[in-house]
Amino acid sequence: MSSDPSQIGPYLITQKIGAGGMGTVYLGHHTDSHKVAAVKVLPSSMAREAGFVARFEREIESLRRLSNPHIIELFESGTDDDTYYYAMEYVDGETLADLIRREKRLPWRQVVDIGIQTCSALKSAHDAGIIHRDLKPSNLMLTDEGVVKLTDFGIAQVFATSKLTATGGIVGTAEFMSPEQADGRRASKQSDLYSLGAVLYALVTGRPPFSGSTSSEVIHKHKYGQFERPSLLVPEIPSWLEVIICQLLEKEPEKRFPDAYVLARQLEQVRKRVELSMRDTITSLPSQGDVGPTIAISPEPDFGGATMMKDLVGQELERLHGEHPISAFFNRTPVLILSLVLVIAGGFFWFRDTQLPAAERFEAAREILDGAESEQWLTAGKEMQALIAEDPDTWQDEVAPYLDKVELYKLKNTLGRKARKTLRKGPSSEPERLLLLAQNHREQGDLAAATKVLAALTTLLNENPDYADLNQVGEQLLAEISAERESMENTESMLISALDRADRLQKDGNREGARQIWLSVLELYENEAALRPYTARASEGLKAESH
Incomplete structure (x- = not known):
């Protein structure tokens, strides 16, 4: 648009209130309802981009489902002389x-x-x-x-x-x-x-x-x-x-x-803890008749066991009752584990402070180490080591496999840090270079290339004591990628079947049915590097259908 419009769709424009790379925003009044709205006009050049129309329609449809006092409400969307716009709540x-x-x-x-x-x-x-x-x-x-x-x-x-x-x-x-x-x-x-x-x-x-x-x-x-x-x-x-x-x-x-x-x-909790620490500081000051020493209470974090446990469990119960049931299901286990185990104050486990029996401490740490890798593993590993120190005869054999997992996790983290330094200094050894190459293939979605490199590397390093640690990392990466490839093959099979069905629907004249499949493929997998052949096929279908 070379000049500001006087009307966009059903909205009479009174003034321009903002502009940027993602479009221009105008203040408008609906010709029938007289509702005030912020009308955003997207750059006309964008409509010529392949896939733009599909993305615009898909995202607008998603926005219609949102209703929250802290989200600007979407009123409507449309086109005006090939210009795409949407009207939303105006916020003063x-x-x-x-x-x-x-x-x-x-x-x-x-x-x-x-x-x-x-x-x-x-x-x-x-x-x-x-x-x-x-x-x-x-x-x-x-x-x-x-x-x-x-x-x-x-x-x-x-x-x-x-x-x-x-x-x-x-x-x-x-x-x-x-x-x-x-x-x-x-x-x-x-x-x-x-x-x-x-x-x-x-x-x-x-x-x-x-x-x-x-x-x-x-x-x-x-x-x-x-x-x-x-x-x-x-x-x-x-x-x-x-x-x-x-x-x-x-x-x-x-x-x-x-x-x-x-x-x-x-x-x-930040506000509550600051208020509590300030109150404690005031009450700890001596009165005029006090002759004893002044006790300074620092307003630093104090994640005391009982208080923190109460907060976390209470928050989790409230969240599970108040949130969307699907979200509640998927987030339940990690937070409960966190509530039960990782309440730490000054480097000590909460359950050690409250003198839980050794068996319960072991079960809590084991629960973490049987889950997904995270920094929580390091803390759980320290607790396992403490159990051995307290009673080696009872815990040495049972704890040893978990400590091996922790050591491997540390090694992988070290490799990750070296990977970042490699951008400037280069790898310190040939096996390390190949591990980084495999990891790069993996991140780019080329699991076949990553598997090929790791399989050859672990064969060469097998029984070589100089590279035992790196070989162990390679073997674990190989196992993880193997599981990913199996999952990816299932996804590819599903996408091939769906895209073939879209082709048949289009051939039979059911263009809308085919269009919905293509949009769904892009909605779920548009940014998945390993699935680009399938998202490209969906984009081509939408592009051909729009002509």
Whole structure:
């Protein structure tokens, strides 16, 4: 559009209220209902991109399912002279990006409040199966009453051009992008939580966790860099809030919080703990008649066993009763395990402080080590070692296999750190180079190439004592990839069957039935590198159908 329009669809335009790379926003009034709306017009050039129309329709349909006081409501969408637009709730306020520019940084209490409200929006979206993908300060509005409104759900995906998705490109904004998105991998709810962590970091410190002269430099830092802890920039930040932000910015998604609900509950605890610590400090001060020593009570995190256990179990029960049943089912086990086991204060297990019997401590640690790999394994390993130290005759044989698992996990983590250094210095040995090559093939979705490298490498390293540790890593990676390939073969078989059915439906004249299959394939697997042949086939079907 060369000039601002006077009308878009049924909306009379009164003024332009914003513009950016993802379109222009106007203030409009509906000609019939007189409802005020923010009307976003997408760039006309986008309609010519292959797959754009399908993505636009798919994301708009998803947005219609959202209903939350902290998510800007979608009214309607349509086209006007080949221009795509959608009308949404108009919010009289400012974006957090504008707020940061004006205030530089926000008080921590306000940051916590904004975080809790944003969690409400994310939980609603995630329960509906919708990922934002581009959470950032400019997508968060704040009203004069202090109400947070999240906007632009799914718009990043609409702008994932065919060129990007065909090459495993990234979707999102560099300064607030998760490492997995930076790698071109599929975004998940943990990706949104990482972005929220970056937003909270920016609100409390006045700058994003990573910056650079180019987007590629910033993206590289998200994947491999280490940010400055917020307390180095803002010494007054409560330690509890700093711990939460740092956990949100973990490189590995599984190390972040399990969902937005648990995160919101932890943010609520920050305020309570600060208030409690301040109250304790005041009550510990001596009265005028006191002659004894003054006891200073530090407002540092005190995750005492009984209090923390009560908080976590209470939060979990509340979450299971209050959230979507599917989300509750999938998140139940990890949080309950966390509640029962990993309540740590000053490096000691909660259950050791409460003097649980050794058998129960073993079962709690075993429960973690039989689950998915995470940093919790390191703590569980320490508990296993403590059992041996206390009673080696009873526990040595039973604990030994689990300690081997922990040692292997440590070795794999070390390899991961070396992989990041390799970008600058190169591998320290030929077996290490080949392991890194295999891992790179795996991350790119080429499981066959990864298997080929690992199978040859483990054959060469077998019974070589100099590389026993690396051989063990190779064998475990080979086993994991074998399981992934089996699962991938099942997925490929399903997709081939579905796409063949779409071809038959199109041939029989059922274009809508074929279209729904193609859209479903893209909805589920568009960002899966290993499945590009099938998503490309779906895109081609949609492209041919639109002509």
